[in-house]
Amino acid sequence: MRNINELLNAGTMAQIEKLKENEHKDGFDSLDIIDTYMRLFDEVLELGEELFDNFGMADIMKLKEKPDYVSVRRESADVANFAHMIVLNCVKKSDAAKNLDFEIRG
Numbered sequence: 491m492r493n494i495n496e497l498l499n500a501g502t503m504a505q506i507e508k509l510k511e512n513e514h515k516d517g518f519d520s521l522d523i524i525d526t527y528m529r530l531f532d533e534v535l536e537l538g539e540e541l542f543d544n545f546g547m548a549d550i551m552k553l554k555e556k557p558d559y560v561s562v563r564r565e566s567a568d569v570a571n572f573a574h575m576i577v578l579n580c581v582k583k584s585d586a587a588k589n590l591d592f593e594i595r596g
Contacts, residue, residue, distance in 0.1 A: 504567035505574070518575045526579060530572035537565040 521529070544557035 501567070501570055504563050505571050508564060508567040508571060518578075521575065521579070523576055523579050526572055526575045530569065530576065533565065533568040533572050537562070537569050540565045 518526070540558070540562045544559075544562060
């Protein structure tokens with residue numbers, strides 16, 4: 491059975507850490523959906539680099555004895571944050587998205 495709370499708690503903590511770390515940067519409220527998507531795409535590429543570097547997907551000779559899970563976690567949080575920025579943009583600009591109500595069942 492999937493543990494939704496464990497997934498969301500782990501992801502949320504990593505996301506909050508990255509958002510706090512980047513508080514000195516411009517806010518995300520000014521980005522439109524396409525700009526946010528382009529930033530998301532860049533973050534996905536950075537996550538791919540971390541995965542390749544740590545797990546030898548690009549070059550088996552690069553495989554580390556001890557993968558840097560902290561770096562992979564951090565890049566994953568960046569990807570999630572930009573995806574959430576797109577969700578927020580949709581909610582702010584769409585009455586239909588604002589009115590969606592989902593019940594999470596554990």
